[in-house]
Amino acid sequence: MNSVIQLNNIEKRFQTDEIATQALDGINLVVEPGEFVAITGPSGCGKSTLLSILGLIDEPSNGEYFISGNQAFNLSSDERAHIRANHIGFIFQAFNLISDLNVLENVMLPLTYIGGISQKEMEQKAKDALAMVGLENRINHFPSQLSGGQQQRAAVARALINSPDLILADEPTGNLDSNNAQQVLGLLSELHAAGKTICMVTHDIESTTYASRVISMLDGTILRDKKQLERASKVVGA
Amino acid sequence: MGLLLDFRYALRNIAKSMRFTLLMMFIMVGSLTISLIGFNYIYTVAFSHSQVGSGSPEIRIFKVRNPISMQNRFEYSMLPQLRELDEVKQLEEWLYIAPASVWVSDAERGNHYRGSYVDERFFQFLDIKPALGRFYTAEDFVGAAQNVVVISDYLWLHLFQGSKDVIGRTMVVDQKPYEIIGVMPKHNNFPIFSKLWLPLKGNNTAPTDAIDIIYKMPNETVEAKLEQRLSLFFTDYAQQRVSQSALEVDKTVRVESMTLVEYNTDGEAVFIFTLFMAGIVLILLISSINIGNLLFAKIIERQKESAIRAAIGAKKLRVVQQHACEGLIYCVSSWVVALLLTDLGLRALNFFMNMMFGGKMPYWWYWQLNTVTILVSLLLISLVFAIAVLLPAVKTANFNINDVLRDGTRGATGKQAGLMSKRLLSLQVTLVSFMLMASSTIGYVMYSMAGNIDGETLKGVYSTELQFQTESEFSSDKAVKMASALVVGMTLDPAFKEGRVYQREMELDVLTSEGEVYTDKIINIEAVSHLFKRELQSGRNFTAQDNTEAAPVVIISQSLAHALFGSEEVLGRSLMLRDAKWPSAKIVGIAVDEMSVVASDRRHEVYFSFRQYAPKENAMAVKFITELPPSQSYEAFYRVLGRLSSKLETSYIFDHYDNHRSMMGAFTSIIYVFLIVGGFALTLSLIGIYAMGLSNINKSSYEIGIRRALGSKDRQIMLLFIKKNLTHTVTGLTISALIFYILCYLAVDFFRGIVPFSVMFGAGSITLLLVFAAVCLALYIPVKRSIKVQPAVSLRME
Numbered sequence A: 001m002n003s004v005i006q007l008n009n010i011e012k013r014f015q016t017d018e019i020a021t022q023a024l025d026g027i028n029l030v031v032e033p034g035e036f037v038a039i040t041g042p043s044g045c046g047k048s049t050l051l052s053i054l055g056l057i058d059e060p061s062n063g064e065y066f067i068s069g070n071q072a073f074n075l076s077s078d079e080r081a082h083i084r085a086n087h088i089g090f091i092f093q094a095f096n097l098i099s100d101l102n103v104l105e106n107v108m109l110p111l112t113y114i115g116g117i118s119q120k121e122m123e124q125k126a127k128d129a130l131a132m133v134g135l136e137n138r139i140n141h142f143p144s145q146l147s148g149g150q151q152q153r154a155a156v157a158r159a160l161i162n163s164p165d166l167i168l169a170d171e172p173t174g175n176l177d178s179n180n181a182q183q184v185l186g187l188l189s190e191l192h193a194a195g196k197t198i199c200m201v202t203h204d205i206e207s208t209t210y211a212s213r214v215i216s217m218l219d220g221t222i223l224r225d226k227k228q229l230e231r232a233s234k235v236v237g238a
Numbered sequence B: 001m002g003l004l005l006d007f008r009y010a011l012r013n014i015a016k017s018m019r020f021t022l023l024m025m026f027i028m029v030g031s032l033t034i035s036l037i038g039f040n041y042i043y044t045v046a047f048s049h050s051q052v053g054s055g056s057p058e059i060r061i062f063k064v065r066n067p068i069s070m071q072n073r074f075e076y077s078m079l080p081q082l083r084e085l086d087e088v089k090q091l092e093e094w095l096y097i098a099p100a101s102v103w104v105s106d107a108e109r110g111n112h113y114r115g116s117y118v119d120e121r122f123f124q125f126l127d128i129k130p131a132l133g134r135f136y137t138a139e140d141f142v143g144a145a146q147n148v149v150v151i152s153d154y155l156w157l158h159l160f161q162g163s164k165d166v167i168g169r170t171m172v173v174d175q176k177p178y179e180i181i182g183v184m185p186k187h188n189n190f191p192i193f194s195k196l197w198l199p200l201k202g203n204n205t206a207p208t209d210a211i212d213i214i215y216k217m218p219n220e221t222v223e224a225k226l227e228q229r230l231s232l233f234f235t236d237y238a239q240q241r242v243s244q245s246a247l248e249v250d251k252t253v254r255v256e257s258m259t260l261v262e263y264n265t266d267g268e269a270v271f272i273f274t275l276f277m278a279g280i281v282l283i284l285l286i287s288s289i290n291i292g293n294l295l296f297a298k299i300i301e302r303q304k305e306s307a308i309r310a311a312i313g314a315k316k317l318r319v320v321q322q323h324a325c326e327g328l329i330y331c332v333s334s335w336v337v338a339l340l341l342t343d344l345g346l347r348a349l350n351f352f353m354n355m356m357f358g359g360k361m362p363y364w365w366y367w368q369l370n371t372v373t374i375l376v377s378l379l380l381i382s383l384v385f386a387i388a389v390l391l392p393a394v395k396t397a398n399f400n401i402n403d404v405l406r407d408g409t410r411g412a413t414g415k416q417a418g419l420m421s422k423r424l425l426s427l428q429v430t431l432v433s434f435m436l437m438a439s440s441t442i443g444y445v446m447y448s449m450a451g452n453i454d455g456e457t458l459k460g461v462y463s464t465e466l467q468f469q470t471e472s473e474f475s476s477d478k479a480v481k482m483a484s485a486l487v488v489g490m491t492l493d494p495a496f497k498e499g500r501v502y503q504r505e506m507e508l509d510v511l512t513s514e515g516e517v518y519t520d521k522i523i524n525i526e527a528v529s530h531l532f533k534r535e536l537q538s539g540r541n542f543t544a545q546d547n548t549e550a551a552p553v554v555i556i557s558q559s560l561a562h563a564l565f566g567s568e569e570v571l572g573r574s575l576m577l578r579d580a581k582w583p584s585a586k587i588v589g590i591a592v593d594e595m596s597v598v599a600s601d602r603r604h605e606v607y608f609s610f611r612q613y614a615p616k617e618n619a620m621a622v623k624f625i626t627e628l629p630p631s632q633s634y635e636a637f638y639r640v641l642g643r644l645s646s647k648l649e650t651s652y653i654f655d656h657y658d659n660h661r662s663m664m665g666a667f668t669s670i671i672y673v674f675l676i677v678g679g680f681a682l683t684l685s686l687i688g689i690y691a692m693g694l695s696n697i698n699k700s701s702y703e704i705g706i707r708r709a710l711g712s713k714d715r716q717i718m719l720l721f722i723k724k725n726l727t728h729t730v731t732g733l734t735i736s737a738l739i740f741y742i743l744c745y746l747a748v749d750f751f752r753g754i755v756p757f758s759v760m761f762g763a764g765s766i767t768l769l770l771v772f773a774a775v776c777l778a779l780y781i782p783v784k785r786s787i788k789v790q791p792a793v794s795l796r797m798e
Ligand SMILES: Nc1ncnc2c1ncn2[C@@H]1O[C@H](COP(=O)(O)OP(=O)(O)OP(=O)(O)O)[C@@H](O)[C@H]1O
Pocket: A014, A015, A016, A021, A022, A023, A042, A043, A044, A045, A046, A047, A048, A049, A050, A093, B793, B796
C-alpha cells in the first residue's frame, strides 16, 4: 500500500519586493495511512506553508510531492480540486468561513463540489456534522454571529463532512478554551481511531500527546521526528 | 488638521494602487474631455456671436415673420420710412443688407454665389480694412455712378487665382458689368456666407427686394422697444398694401431679433444643442456610475479598517470625509488633466475644421477653451463628484461596526453593500445598452435611407421659383401665359430633357366615396403645365384645351386610385373635392406612382391642369432636367427666361444632385459621430465593468480561495461568479431593451411608417447581443485571472 504523503526535498521560497523568504528548506517526509502527525515549531517556521502544500492549495518551489503514490506536480488543476473535494479535509488557522453563507451552507459547501448528492442528503450530513461539534442549534447563523470558538467548530464540521481520508488541521484549537479544545482533539483522535490520516499543526505541547508522531520544525526544516504512543487511544482504552 | 491627515492618507492609498488609479483617471479624464469638447463644439456652432472688431457688442438681425408677405422680410421700399423711426434713430450703429443669390459669369462659364447688397456704412460697421484695394465711398452709391463690387478672399482665389492686378478688372454680375474695387480679408464672409458685396442703390434694387436690418445690440430695453415699434410699423405697412380681408385674425406679424447663427438656422440650433447636451450628459452619467462603482468597491475593501477607526472613536462624518478625500483628489486631478486635453483637442479641432471647411463656415466659429466651457466643466466635475464620490462614501459609512469587526471571514462586505454595487452595475448596463441601441439604430436607419437614394436619378435635376418683378405686373392670366411660353421654350431648346411649371402645395382636400376627407396618406397636390408629360398607366396627359372654358379634369396616381376606388374602373369617374374651385373633377389619367427619394411610395399624387388652376399669388415653381453640367444648365435656363415677353425673376436655382451629395456627406458624418460617441461610451463602460469585475473578484478572492481549498473546480468558480454578476447585467439589458422597443413602437407611428418596426427591432437587437457579449467578456477576464493564482495565496490575502 502506498504511503499517503511522500515529500522529497520540498522547498518553498516567497519573493516579496525586497526580501526573499525561504519558508521551507528541503523537507523530506513520509506519512503512512492511519498516522496522526503533530507538527510543532516556533511561529514563522513554515508549518502553515507545509500544510498548504500538503493540502494541494499551494505548490512547492522545488522538490517532489507524491500523494497516495501520485506525483502531485503532474495533476491538472481540476484533478487537484477533485482530490481536495473528495479526500482532504482542511481546518484553517483562520477559520475561513464564507461570510455570505450561513453555518449550514458553509458546512455543506464541500459536498456541493463533490456532486451527485441530493440537497436533502447534504443538509442531513451537514446537520450531523454540526451536531458532532455541538453546533446543532446554530445552523442558521451567519459567521459574524458566532463566537470565535463556534466559528472554529463550524470550520471543523466543514472539514469532516466529506469523510476525508486525510485531515489537515492548522491549529484547530488555537482559539478555543480547554473544554472546547478537548472536544475537538477528542474528535480528531476518534477519527484517527477510525483509520483516518491526520496532520495537525499545533503550538500546544498538551495537544501533541494525542498524536502518534510529533515533528518539530525550525526555519523551514525538520528538526526532530519521533513516534510516540498516543493519549487518545489510551483514553479510549482506559 | 484631521482633513490634512485624511489627505495624506488618501494620497498614500492612491499611490499604493497605481493601476486602479490610472484606470479611474482614464475613465474620468476621457469622459470629461469628450463631454467638454462636444459641448464646446456645439456651443460654438449654435451660440457664438459674430463680433466685429474686438470687444464690440453682439450683432443681431431683425427677421420679420409675416404670413401675408411672400418674403417675410422688410422691403427696400420701406427704407425711407424705416430710417425716420425714432427707435431706429436711437440705435448707434445699424445698417441694412439685401441678401441675394447672384449669377457671376464670364465668357465660358457662370456660377451662382451668395452675395449681399449693402449700404454705405457696411465696412465702418464691420470695422475692417480691405485686404486689397478699397471699400465703398459715398460716391459709389449715387445712382449714376459706375457699378462697383468688393469680392471675398474665396472668389479672389478661385476666380482670379489671387492675382494682385484684380483691382480695376470687370466682373459680370447678373449680366451687368461691375468694376472690382476691393478684396475682403480672409474669412470675413459677413453675413453668414456672403461671397461678394454690391452697393445697394435704386438702379440695382427692386422696391420689393427683401432687406435685413442689422444692428449691434445696445441693451435689452432699447431692443425690446425697437422690436415693438418695428412690429407695429410692419403691421401698418402690410395693412396699407393688402386689403383688410386678407389679414386674417390668426395671421399675426411677428418681428424677431436673432443672432446671426439663429438667423441662419431659423432657431433649430437650439434644439440640436439640447439634444447633443442630453447625449453628453448621458455619457458623463454612465462614467460617473462607473467611477462610483469602482470607488465604492474600493471603500468596501477597506470596510474593516473603517470599522476599526469607528471603533476607536471616528465619527461617521469623519469616515465619509476619509473616503471623499480620495475621490476629491481623483476629481480635481482629472479635472485639470481634462481641461488641458480639452484645450489641446479644441486646438486640433480648429485646425482640422479650418483645413476641411475653411472659407465655407462662418468666420466666428472659433473653438477654444472659453469661460463657458470652464464653467460647464466645473458643473460636470461637481456632478461626477456627487454621483461617484459622495454617494458611495455616504452609503458605505452606514455600517454596523460590531458586525464588521466580529466577522471572522475578513474582507467581509455584507449583503447590503454588495447589492448597491450590483444595482449600479445594472443601471450602468441599462444606460449604455440603451444609448448604443438608439444610436446604432439611428445610424443604421440613416445609412440605409441614404443607401436607398439613387443619387444618379437626381443628376441634372434642378428646381427654382419664378416671380414677376413687381406685384402689379402679376395676374393669373399672365402667369398661365408665361408658364406656357416657358415650357414651350424649354421643349424647343435641346439643352432640356424635361421642364415643367407647376403650382405646389395647393390647399384643398380630396374626399373619399363616403364624402369624408381622405387622410390615410399625404397627398401631393400640384397644378402642372400642359406640356408636362407624366408617365401614365392609362388615360391621357393634359392638353392646351384643359383650360378654364373646359370641364375640370384631374390626373391621379395609381396608388390613390386604388385607395379610393379599389379595383374598379377609375377613368372617367369624378374625384370629389373640398375647398376647391370645383366640387369635383373628372379623372382623365392614372399616373405611375412618383417614387420618393427616401422611401418607396409614401405619398399619393394629384395633378390639376395649370390652366384650370392658375396661381393666385406671384409665384410659380419650375423643375427642369438637363444633361449638361450645372453652370451650362443655369445658362440655358436664363437664356429661355430672357426670351420671355415679361421679365421673370428667380432668386435661386436648386441643384438636386448637389444637394443630395451634401446630404449624403452630412449623413455619413452623423453616422461617424454616432459610431465614435457610442463606441467611446461602450469602451468606457466596458473598462468600468471589467474593473468592477476585477475588484469584485479581488474582494471575493478570499472566498474563491476557500471554495477552491474545499475542492471546487475552476469551471465551477467561474460559472458561479459570472452568474453572480450576470443576473444584474441581464436585468440592465432587459430594462433598456424594453424601453427601447417601446420607443421604437411609438416611433413607427411618428415616422408614418418610413422606418418599419422590424428594421429598428433588428438593429437594436443585434446591438443588444453585441453589448451582452462584450459585457460577458469584461466579466469573464477577471475571474479567469483570479483562478491563475494558488488558493493558498488568496487565502493569505487580507
Ligand atoms: N505569501 C507569503 N509571502 C511572503 N512570505 C510568506 C508568505 N507566506 C508565508 N511567508 C513567510 O514564510 C514563513 C513561514 O510562514 P508560515 O505561515 O508557514 O509560518 P507558521 O509556522 O505557520 O507560523 P505560525 O505558527 O505563526 O502560524 C514566514 O516567515 C512568513 O513570513
